[in-house]
Amino acid sequence: MSDLFPKKGHDHDRCVHSALAQAEKVCDAENARFTDMRRKVFTLIWQSHKAVTAYELLDALTAEGQRVQPPTVYRALEFLTELGLVHRIESLNAYFGCDRPDCEHLGQYFICTDCGRVAEAVNEEMSNAVRKAAMGVGFTIQATTVEIKGLCHDCATH
C-alpha cells in the first residue's frame, strides 16, 4: 500500500518553500504577477494539510494584521485556481494546494472525513477511465471533479 499522505517526519516547511518556488516559476512562465497577497494566500493554503475555506483565509490574514475583505481573498483564489496552483474542492467549498502545477492533469482528491486531511492523487487509471467514458458518449471534457470521501488508513485503523 502506498502512502496517501506525506510520511511522518517529512519537512513540511520545506514542502511549502518548494511549492512557493514552483508557483513563482509558473507565474513567471505565464507572465502573471505573484503579488504579496497571492503569495500569502498560497502560503496559507499550503501550510494546511486540510482544505481551507475562503473565510478561514480571511480570518488568518486578518489575524496577521491585514484587514482584508472577501473580494480580496476570492480574487487571489481565482488567480491561483486559474493558474492551477490551487484546486477548489467542490464538496467542501474549500481550496487545496496543487502538487503539480506545471503539468496538465485530471486530479483526484481523497478527503478523510475523520481527520479532515486531503490528498491529491494523479491516477492515470482513473483519469483514463474518465476520458474514455466521455469519449464513449461524445463528450468534450473541460474540467473534472473527482472527490473521494471516506477514511484514510490512519483513521480507519486507529
Place this chain on the structure above:
Amino acid sequence: MSDLFPKKGHDHDRCVHSALAQAEKVCDAENARFTDMRRKVFTLIWQSHKAVTAYELLDALTAEGQRVQPPTVYRALEFLTELGLVHRIESLNAYFGCDRPDCEHLGQYFICTDCGRVAEAVNEEMSNAVRKAAMGVGFTIQATTVEIKGLCHDCATH
C-alpha cells in the same frame, strides 16, 4: 457512440411518472414517508433535464401557490438525497434526479456547460478505477463525487 441524453421524442412525462413509482417503492422499502412536499420536490427535480438549485425549487413551489421557506426545501432535499433518489451536484450546488435509486452505485455526472443539461452515468470502469485507487492507498470510501464538465455532443457539433 452511445447516447448521453434521452433520445429525441422520448416521453418525458412517462419517465417522471415511472421515477415517481420507483421512488414510492424505495420509500416503502425503507419505511420512509413520501410526503406531499417530498413528492413535489422530487417531481420538480425530475421535470428538469438540468440540475436544479434549492432556491429554484423554492421559487417553483411558491409559484405553485405554496408559500415555502428554505428549510422546507432543504429538508426535502436531505431526505431525497439520503435515500439516493436525488443526487447533489457539488460543483453546481444543485440537485439532479437519480435513475437507479434501487441499487448502490458510484455515479458519475456529465454536465454540459453550454446547454446546461446533466446526465448520470454508471460506468463500471470509472467506478472500479476509483475503488482500486482507494484500495491502493488504504482509503475506505464513504462517498464519491465525479462530475465531468464540458460540451455534450450536440453542443460541440452544432
Place this chain on the structure above:
DNA sequence: GATGAAATGTTATAATATATCATTTTCTGA
C-alpha cells in the same frame, strides 16, 4: 514623470444553507 493596465480596497448585497423553536400531522399502542 505621465499613462494605462492590473491589482487591490471598499461598500453593499446576492446566493446558499442551517439552527432553533412552534405547530401540525401521522403513527402506535392501550
Place this chain on the structure above:
DNA sequence: TCAGAAAATGATATATTATAACATTTCATC
C-alpha cells in the same frame, strides 16, 4: 378511538459562501 410519542412541516432568524460595482493604489512602460 383517543392519548402520547414521533415525525414532518412552519416560521423566524441568522450563518456561510460568493460576487457586483466603483474607488484607489501599484506597477510596468514609454
